[in-house]
Amino acid sequence: AMRGLATGLCAGCVVGLLRLSHDRAAARVALWLEEWREVWWTVPIWFGVLVALAVILRRIVREEPLISGSGIPQTELALAGRLSFTWWRVLLAKFLGSWLALFGGLALGREGPSIQMGAAVGCGFGRIFQKLTGEDPGHAPRFLIAGSVAGLAAAFGAPFAGMLFAFEEVKTIVTVPLLLFTGVASFSAWFVITILFGFGLVFPFSSIPSLDWGQMWLPVLFGVGTGLFSALYNTALLRVTEFHDHQKLVPAPLKPLLPFLLSGVLLYVYPQVLVGLGYSTADLGGLTPNGPLLLGSVALLLFVKIIFSILSFASGVPGGLLMPMLAIGSMVGAVGGTLLIGNGFSAEPQLPAYLVLGMAGLFSGTVRAPLTGTALVAEMSGAFQCLPEMAIVAFISTVVANGVGSPPVYDSLKRRILVNKNASSKIE
DSSP states (O other), rough: HHHHHHHHHHHHHHHHHHHHHHHHHHHHHHHHHHHHHTTHHHHHHHHHHHHHHHHHHHHHHOOOOSSSOOOOHHHHHHHHHOOOOOHHHHHHHHHOOOOOOOOHHOOOOOOHHHHHHHHHHHHHHHHHHHHHHHHOOOGGHHHHHHHHHHHHHHTTTTTTHHHHHHTTTTTOOOOOOEEEEEEEHHHHHIIIIISSSSOOOOOOOTTTOOOGGTTTTHHHHHHHHHHHHHHHHHHHHHHOOOOOOOOSOOOGGTTTTTHHHHHHHHHOGGGGGTTTOOOOSOTTTOOOOHHHHHHHHHHHHHHHHHHHHHHHTTOOOBBBHHHHHHHHHHHHHHHHHHHHHHHHSOOGGGHHHHHHHHHHHHHHHHHOOHHHHHHHHHHHHOGGHHHHHHHHHHHHHHHHHHTTTOOHHHHHHHHHHHHHHHHHHHHH
16 A cells, blocks of 8 residues: 555655646746737747747657657556566656657646656656566566556646556456555545645636436537547548558658647637637637537537647647547537527536536547546546446447447557557668
């Protein structure tokens, strides 16, 4: 228990430091850019900063390739014994790379990096305890699992979702000792984030109204819709990422440049799309239906957000998929909820409920982890009153996405990593 506690506390501190330092820096830069938006010479300065960030990140990823992208597939491959890494190099490079990518406004999340950094922390503790006690190296994976669980719990403030992630997505065999070990790590990381750093709910939806029992056919409809949407999203993400891997038009050192330049353009023409500089595309709870203008506005925001998110991830810089995915899911929910309200199937105060349903559905259909998706959205939003609807949407979305033959996103990304690794080995 003490080893799990130490792993969770340390992972929580690392993730908390990432969140706190980025939030404060991003808020200051966002304020500065807002104050000087009309001054022409601030534009070339900011674009110069973005170009520098792209160059620096490319160099960091070249020095430590395992930090590219989310970090979740790399962690799962390490647990399966398919990849090995130097824990302190991954920890330092992932922290710096993720911080710079988020600071530059890319549509990437902190949860994948948090899981990989947590796994690196766990790996480090496993090595330390192995040397101190002379334990069998076979016990080391439990530290890696506990660290990754703590990373997810700290990223979202969701300890139960962190534990479910270990057994549902990572497919770890459930045993009582491992359950206790991961539980202690997860809740200790949550304690650090909530009590020591003072972070609250990611999405403050704790007071939203739930659906009535007579409306329970609506979550079924949402489940089918988000399942189909998840399959399309996965296909688009993987196709663009694979194209980016093999295209020769843009030299390798300049591959991260496109999303950074796009971030600069969006900052001045469409700032609602950005997350990294203090703008939140997931905070749609204040929207109320107001005819075609609202529907068109949210649909446009959804379309641009999807494109920007995919291009950000395909660039190969460090950053996760889950937070942008949840933001996109909330917008899918906003579009669906607005349509239902406009046609008299629901009431205006219920709109925020459709946002959490969209998040649970898109997460579950994309990742194929309905228990984790339901627990994650409930814990990070506080909308426990919507648990029945979220569970229905999550499981139906998973079944529909499986039914249309769409593979889980992280399975596809793991195959891509192994293919690229084998190709690099042959070249060498």
